[in-house]
Every structure is written in C-alpha cells, then in structure tokens.
Amino acid sequence: MFKELLIKELADKIFDKRFLWFTILCMFTLLITESVLLNDYKTERNDYNLRLLTQKEFIDKYAHENRIGDMLDIQRPPAKLRLFAAGISSDMEVNTFTNNSFNVLFPPIDFVLIITVIYSLIAILFSHNSFSGESENGTLRLILSNQVSRVKLTITKFLGGMLSIIISLIISLAIGVIYILMDNSISLDSNDLMALGLIFLLSVFYISIFYLVGMICSAFTGSSSSSVLLSLFIWAVFTLTIPNLSPWVASQLYRVPSINKFEKEVKIIKGIERDDLGRNLCKEVYEKYPDLLNIIKSAKDEKLLLAKLENNIGLKNEYVAFQKEIANAWDKANAIQSAKSENISVDFFSKVDRQIALTKEISCISPVADFSYAVSDMAGSGIHAEAYFKDIKKNFEVSLWQFVEARVAKIKKTDVMYDVNKYIDIKDRPEFSFREENVSGRFSATLSYCIVLLVFNALLYLTLIRQFNRMKV
C-alpha cells in the first residue's frame, strides 16, 4: 500500500509539465552562475597568487623590523566552494577608500540563492494543492475510503513530493559540479566533495520546510487558490523580509555604541589623557633633580649637553638615573592608560559579540538565514571560516615574530649600529600556507544551524499531521 501511494505521488509530480519547466530554469541558471563564478574564482586566485608574489619580492628587498607587520599582511586564499556559496565576498572584508561598491547594490547570484528563492518556490507550488487539490476533485475521499490511514497518506505525500524535487535538485547540482570538474584548472578534493554532499543535504532539509508549509496550508484552507496565497505569504515573510531585518532589529534591541565613538574614546585615552598623566608624573621627577634641570635648560643644544656631562661622572650617572625615571614615569602613564583603554575595548567587543549572538538568534527564526550561514560556513566563505583563518594567521604571526626577533638578536650581536629601520635579510622566513578546515571542523561549526533546520522540519511535520486529521474531507 505504502509503495503505490509513493509511486503515484512521485509520478504525479514528475509528469507534471511544471516540473520540467522548473528543472530547466534551475539547470540554466545554475549553469550560468557556475560558469561565471568559475571565471570569477580563477581571476581571484590569480590575483591572490600575484599578491603573494609582489609581497614576497617586496619583503626580500625592503624587509626591516619597524614595518615587517605592515609588509606581511597575510591574505586569505579564495575558498574553492565559493563557487556555490558566495558568502562574504573578499572585497567586502576590506574597508578602504577605493572599494568595489557595485557588489553592495547587486549582491552576486549563487547556488544558495537558487535554493533559497527558486527551489523553495518550487516546493510551495508543488505542495500547496497536495490535499486541497485532491479533495476538490474527489480523489481524497476515494483514497480514504480504502484502508489508508491519514498518517500514512501524509508520509507518502511528503516523501513522494520531496523525492521529485530532490531528483530535480540532483540533476541541476550534478550539471554544476560536472561543469566545474571538466575545467582542469580547479580540482575538487575529497574534502570539498564531502562538503558539497553536506550542502546538498542541508538544501534538502531547507526545501522540505517549505514543502511542509505548502502541505499545511493545503490541509488548513482546503481550497487550492487560498492555500497557494497563504503559503506564498508565509514564504515571502520568511524568505524576503525576516532575514534582512534581523541584524537591524538586533541592533535596535541591544544598543551597542557605534565603533567610531569607541575609537574616539580610545584615541583620547591614549592621546591627550596619557600626555597629561605623563607630564605631571615627570613633574614629580623634575622636583627631585632641580639642579640637573637648569643645566639641561642652559645647554643650547644636545651636543653641548653631552660634552658637559662627559667630564663630570657624578652628574652623568645622575642624568642617567634622571632619564630612567622619566622613562618609567612615561611607562607608568602608558600602563595606566592602556589598562583603561583595554577594559573599555574588552567591554565594547563583548557587547559587539553579544549583539552578533543576538542577531544570529533572531535570524534563526527564518530558515533562510540559518541555511545561508550554514552553507557559507560549510563552503568556507562564511563567518566561521573567517574566524578559523584569523586563528591560523595569529599563530603564524607569532612564529614569524619569533623568527624575526631571533634574526634581529643575531644581527645586533654583530652590528652595533643596528637600528629599527635597517634592512634585514629574512629570505629564509617560514612560508605561510593555509589549508581550508576539514569537513568535520566545518560541520561542527554549522551544527547549531542544522539542528535549528531539523527542529523546524519536525515541528512543521507535527502540525501537518494534527492539521490533516482535522481536515474535513
């Protein structure tokens, strides 16, 4: 009994002309996006390699301790699976005067958009008349007049419909993947293919949410025309409005002072306040060495002062002690101020983190947001992927600095006249290489989103069964 219902539902959907139309539309769109994104990825990769090269040459020629940090700005290579989930494009990460603002007006199209917009629409259009259509043409009564329980009917209708959409999804995804594999300049290793498999699974769970929404509306309203309107309404609210509103609503609910205000405060703390504190600390030191003070004042310029001190030992070490005290007065001022600015920034960034967490929670009510974050993290172009890269970058920088310090210490032994801006040869420095996180790491990061998607599915399925049991046949 179960098999017949399933096959009938599947056949009913696949032989429907709309199925053909939609699969062609998705295949066509995916093919365009993949071909365009592939070129985009290749140009970006070449761009990345070019950058590494210029950086390497520059460092080999001009490396000096003072500006090693600026010279060696470690870059993130474009993630291979950015072909499927654009996530945060590399241009967006950098906040500069010359920026590509066109992406802001028209975000790029990718596989995630095809799923969240086109496939969820297919799900609704296929499922909105699953019960109401059959009850209007009398077949629902005919089926239920046989030994078919309502729960079994809901299961077979859900699985049959979803199977047809999954087939269409497999066809269009396969076309995309084959197109990429054909191009030999990019090789997808097992890690990527597994990630792609998980992305496929996530999209199936995402689409099933809207398939269930369509079925519930069909059972609830009982007439196909009003059920399609209701489900499209729910679709529009959850796909088009809530994800876009969530970051802004979060910023209203949980006020965080603007970053510019924070930076200004820090500037003042580190700037003017520190100078005042430092000056009055030095004043105390000046009182201790009154006579030394007027000598310094009377000396015209530095050379004269040095000559005077040379011949009077007592005065010289007094001057040295004086210099030392001034130095640690300034260090004390610096310490106090930086401690102050430290806890302000800790407080500020904890607030920001809490706001980000709140944004994620609010946006979790819309499956689109969950899906987008999960897939972009899975594809290595999302928020988690960036954080992962930053950790690796930090560790590498630490090891690099140790290397540089060791080299500088070695040079200092031999060359007395060493100063911070002198060229140092660090051609044999450790090379930075970044391999994307393996799938299990990415999966554990996206676990919370997957669970939310599953909970959505479960809740919707329960309401469906309750609703269909109450439906007047």
Added chain:
Amino acid sequence: MIKLFIKKELLENIFSFKFLIMFLLMFFSLNTAIFIMTKDYKARLQNYDILKPSKNEAFAITYPTPFSIFAHGLDDNICNLYQITFGGQIETGSQKQAINKIYNFFNTPDLLYIINIILSFCAILFASDLITREKEQGTLKLIFSNGIKRPAFSLGKWIGGYITLIIPIVLSVLFGLIFFIILAKIPFQFSDFIRLLIFLFFVLVYLAGFFSLGLFISIVSRSSAFSMFFSLIVWVSLVFIIPRSGNLVAKQFINIPSVQTIEIKRSQIFIKAIFEYINSHYEKSKIPQGIINQQNDKIREDYLNKLNAVESIARKITSISPASDLTFLCTDLCNTGFREEQRFKTFVIMFKEQVKNFDSDSDGNLVGDFTPFSYARSPLSDFFNLAMMLHFSILIMYILIPVILGYYAFLKFDVR
C-alpha cells in the same frame, strides 16, 4: 460601461482573501522598513556629530541624507570618515558592517528593497489570476452573453485591478511617512518633497509594469494554476536572476584587480618611500610625500576607471530587468547611488590636494588656516540626464508592451 467594470473589480478584489493577505504583507514590510531605516538614519546622524572634524583636523566626512531611508544604496560609503594622512594617503574609519559580518549577508531592508522585491511579487501574483479566475467561475461567459465590447472589459479590469493594488501601498507608505518620519522630525526641505514625489511616481510606474505583465500572463494562460506558476518564473528571472548576474558577467569583460591588491600596492609604495628616505641618511630635504601622493593617485585613477567601465557594462546588461532599472533610478534620485559616490570621492581627492600643502604639527593637526572639508549632495537638476531617460523608458516599456499584446490577445480570448 467601463466605470461599472472598475467598480465591480474594486468591490470584488477588496473583499477577497487575496487582498487581505497582500495588504498585510505590504503593510508589515513597508512599515518595518521605514521604522528601521529612520532609526538607523538617526544613529548615523549622531555618529556624524561624533566624527565631525574640529577646526583643522584633516578629515573628510559628510552628513547622511534623509533619503537614505528610501534608498540606502551606498550611503554608508559616502558617510564614512576619510582621514588624509601622511603623503596624501586616504585612510577610512571602520564601519559597522566590518564588525557585525551578518550585515553583509543580506541586502539592507530599505524601502527600495521592499518595493523592488516584495511589492513586485504582490503585483504580479495579484494580477496573474484576475482573468483566469473569472473564466473558471463561469462569470466571463455570463458577462459576454451581454452586448459588451472586449476592450471595455479588459480596460476596466486593468484600471480596477491596478487601483486595488495601489491603495494598500499608498496607505502603508503614508502611514509610514506620518508615523516614522514626520513625527520623528526628520529634516525635510521643500525640494525634498518634490524628490519624494518623483520617487513615489517611479514606484507606481514600476508596479504598473509588473501588474500589466501579470495580467497579460493571465490572459494567455489556460488555467489559474498555470498563470500563477508562469508569473512566478517571470518574477524570479526579472527580480533575482538578471540583476544579480549582471555584475558578475560584466566582470568577465574587464578584469578588475581586487581591492586587496590595490591596498597592498598602496602600502608598499608608502613603506618603500619611507625606507629609502631613512636609509639614505636624511640627505634628501624632506620625506618624499610628493612621490607617494603621485603614485597613489595613479593606482587609484587606474582602479576607478576600470570600476566605471565595469559599472557601465553591468548597467547595460542588467537594465533589461525593471528591478535594476528602479535601483539605478532611485539610488541616483536619492543621492545614494553609484554616481553620487564617485562624485563624493572626487571631492575628497580635491580636498586631499588642498591638505597636501599644509604641514601638520606634532599630533597631526594642520597648521595655518585652511578651509575644512564640506560637501553638498548633487541637486535635483543633475538627476535628469540621458541614462535616467533610458532606464525610465524601459520601465514604461514594461507597461506598454504587455498592455498592447494583452489587448489583442483578449480580443481572441476563448471565453468558454
């Protein structure tokens, strides 16, 4: 006779379930958008007060325009803090997008986004079953069993349907305007009201385009289900696929370097100049600011030209879809568009040239009297140019073609 059809159309639609759903969706989305954008505008205004440069600090910043509520566009870039530093380099202050990355995932929900995507969704869906429902109900047969000319009915249907579509939009926008903008005392001058009226006019023309498209599909399709399905396909391709792929496709023609490469080149120039100066044991008279400035200008010039080239190609490709036409029109109208950003950047570069020949004292303030940075958004007259005409004519075309084709198709429409 047309008046009778219009009245009936209004009456029939206003009490229908479809209208209720549409009204709720529009009211909810339009007003949340206006509410959120006004709050954001206020926050950005305070931000401007914090960052406003004191007398002789080398900062370039301008205040956000109240029109960013309607079309946010690139206002964040325009209202950013640009500091002119050593050697004519332009550093930018950090933005909220940089901290909370989630902002980058989805478009800003300004009024333009809601109109562009949600209202066009309602318009085409609303119109897609106007004719097919009457046919399936059998009322079409009954109507044409009387001496009624076909155009009278189709014209009445068009006008009646369009009015029912526009009523909820105008009401929601008015409600939004009154509650969130006027009560919130947002500074609006008289010329702004004209601009606002033009904005609303564009919106009405845009939605009329989708409405006639939906009505045409309803005439040519066999059943309600088919007409709704086909209009959804048309909607998805016009609103999502074409505008969003235009940018990527344009990039294929002109290979534009990524922003990070430009950054690295810029910092390398700076470091190289300083390094050579120091290691040449101070022989040269001054730090070679001139060279740094000149090389920076060259890179920036080259990048901006390429960016403009990409933009103009992308603009041509995407202007087939009314959605991107509306985006270009409204962002240019509200002075938050691509053209405005370029204009602002040229002002900043000019300011940089001026700052260059002042030297700064110990903690960075400029010495001597120099006129601080000031910038006024482009006046309304600048808006009316050839590009605008092209976009607007495409929007009009999206109304005329379906109406004319629909007119002839309805003459042969099989009423049975």
Added chain:
Amino acid sequence: MLQAIDLTKRYEDQQLALDALNLEIKEGEIFFLLGANGAGKTTTINLFLNFIEPTGGRALINGIDVTKEPLESKKYVSYVSENVMLYGNFTARQNLDFFAKLGGKTNLTRDDYYMRMREVGLQEEAFEKKLKTFSKGMRQKVGLTIAIIKDAPNILLDEPTAGLDPKAAAELLQILVNLKRQGKSILMCTHDIFRAKNIADRVGIMKEGRLVMVRTREEFMEDDLEKIYMNYMQEMVIEKV
C-alpha cells in the same frame, strides 16, 4: 424568435460538432434539446451567443444574424449557464445589480429585485447574504433571476436542472412555464428527459451533431420518451428488473 439555418461547426481537428442544424423556436415556446454529452447541445448555445464562429449557415436572434451584429443580437437573448457560480464574495444584491446593468437595466429599485426574486421563489432575507453561502439550487435561481431581469425575448438555458434536487428542479421548470406564458422563446439543453413531458412544447434529440428527431407535445404525449430516446441511440434497450 430563435432561428438556426444550416448551422454547422467543424473544429480544427476535423471533428464535426454540429451538422447543418435547422431549427426555429417561436415566441411562447419551450424547446427541449436532448442528447448525450458532446452531441452538440452546448455548441449550439455557444453559436447563438457568438462565443464561437460557425463554419457554415447562420444563427438568427429576432432576425438579427449573430455573426454580423454580435452586440446588437445580444440585446435580445439572456443566458443561464449550467454551473452558476457568480461572485461568491458579493451579496445577491450586488450580483443582481451588476448583471442587471450589464443587461441594460440601470435604475432598478429594491422592490423590482424583490418582485423578480419572489417570482423565482427566493426569500428576501437571501438578498443581502453573500453568494458563497448559497446552495446550488439557490444559486441557480439567482442565475434565472438575472435572465428574468434582463427581460430579453429569448432565453438560452444550459442544463439548468443538473444536480438539483427534485423540488428545486420542479420549481425552476415551473418558472420557465410562467416565462413561456409571457411570450418568451426558450431553448433548453438538458438530460431531464422525464420532466420534458409536463414542460416542453417541442422536444429534439441530437446524436453526434445531427438533430435526429423533433416531436411536438401532442406527438410524444402518450409514449415513453425514454424508450424513444434509447431507440434513437440504437444502443441498449432498458430491461426491466
């Protein structure tokens, strides 16, 4: 006065829907057109209402050729479709008002509507109720009221009694009898073979687009109309249980 002169209709797929129909229905006459589904009954009505173009012959309403002056001819005919849905969201008054105006009657008062509704057997309370709450029989009666309000000399009915319970069907046909007395010429396609006896002046049987038999009331009064119908169909003969 409804006339069909050699009226033929052949669809694109060469299927002959109507084969040279010659028919004339004078004032004050009810003509029942019987026949299987697809025998050409609905095609005849569609030709009279100029919903489809005839491939041969002419259809005349009060002497006006339907194809030459379609709008003019429609002034003299009113139509009741099989499954009367009308506008579910409108009340009966709004529906009647709308279609009355379409039929050329613009300034009818509430009493005119009440009078016509009583004629058809609809209570006044139904006047302000939404049509979607009406039963099939009541909706059929509203359709008939619309035809009566238009007051056209000819009435075309397409299976009005389909799916109605015996009482509603009997009442409906009773109204047709009153309209006949007012001099209307009525063409009714139906399967209601048993009620033809008490209502119809003339009965015609169609088979595959041809009018195979026309009998006046006197001729078919005695014998069993169902048997005649079956003989013409030369199919099964009814076995008694």
Added chain:
Amino acid sequence: MLQAIDLTKRYEDQQLALDALNLEIKEGEIFFLLGANGAGKTTTINLFLNFIEPTGGKALINGIDVTREPLESKKYVSYVSENVMLYGNFTARQNLDFFAKLGGKPNLTTEDYYMRMREVGLQEEAFEKKLKTFSKGMRQKVGLTIAIIKDAPNILLDEPTAGLDPKAAAELLQILVNLKRQGKSIFMCTHDIFRAKNIADRVGIMKEGRLVMVRTREEFLEDDLEKIYMNYMQEMVIEKS
C-alpha cells in the same frame, strides 16, 4: 450488509445534520435515498466511511462498528463519489491500477481490467487514454469499475447519475442491477426520482435529517413517486402546463 442504529450527527453550530437514522440494507438489495440538498444524504455516507464522527448511535458495515475499527471496516465497502474526476494526467490504466492496489487487489492483469471494463461498457481503446480527455459519463464508469474491482460486499454511491445523459445514466443503473444480482448491498443517494421505479428495491425520503418515509418496490410501483416526494415536502404541487 449496511446498518445504521440511531445514527445522529449534530455539527458544532448546533445544526442537526442527521436525527437517529435506523436503516438496514441486506445483501442483494438496492436502497435509493431521496432528499433535497442538505437533507443529510451525504452526511450518512460520510458517517459510514468514518469521514466524520457520529454524535450518537452506530454505523455498522458487515457487523463491524465503523468508529471502533475504521480501517478494518473499509475492507468491506467501496465508494463512488458524485463528481468522479480521478487523476486527469494519468491514463485510465494508471488510475485503475492505483486504486485497485489501494483496494487490496495488487496483481490484476490487463485482461482482468478489460473484463471489468466490458462489464461497465467501457471500450478497450479508452484504457490507455488520459482521463482528462474522458466525458463525464465515461469518468463515472471508471469510478464504478474501481468499485467493482474492489469487489467489496457493500457499495455506497453519492449521486452517480447527476449530470449524465439519459443513455449513460440508464447504463450505469443497469450495472447496479447486475451487481445486486451478485449479492452486493447497494446504498445510493440520488435525485433521480424517475428511474427509482425500475431499479430500486426500497426507496427512502429524507427531510431535514429525518427519514420521513421508506417504501418497498411493491408499495410504490403504482403511484407517481414524484407526487409522493412533493407531498412529503408539503411544498408546491406540480401544475401541469
């Protein structure tokens, strides 16, 4: 064997749909249930098929209480709905195959289908054609074939002849006579008052949820069933034109 014992159904809005129906239809018997729309005919069928819960009394199929063992009871009943549409995109074979399997007859050969279709009067060519190309009469016959294939001892029919032309209706009822001879108990709600005479063993009339009259074939053979029906309705009496 279909039994209703004090079967009552009162909807939430206190409207009494069925008032203590007591009815028993033995094997090899055709029971016609007449009544206006909303008189409770369809509610009775819904109660027998357990689509709705009774507020009182019991409905038994072959002695099995429908509410206690809904799935088991469904093995012994087959159902033909009023407007048989089935799946337009599927061919007749696919429809028959699907519902045969649902009815517990998984492995029937094409020959079985042909035999049943001949019984019902459907040609073999129709077997591979899509159902949406079928006429109303042919679709009704496919519905009946499905009931026959299930071969359940009881058959419930909801207005099977509504909208059918006289020939198709006559053929359909003829098939019911054959099924009666095979010992099936047949319960049919209908408005087809005139054919009751030649087909029905017993006729019941319902008014506002109450069974007001039950007559056996012998009792109602002489007098005019329509007049009886109208008297019970105490409404208009039919005037001859």
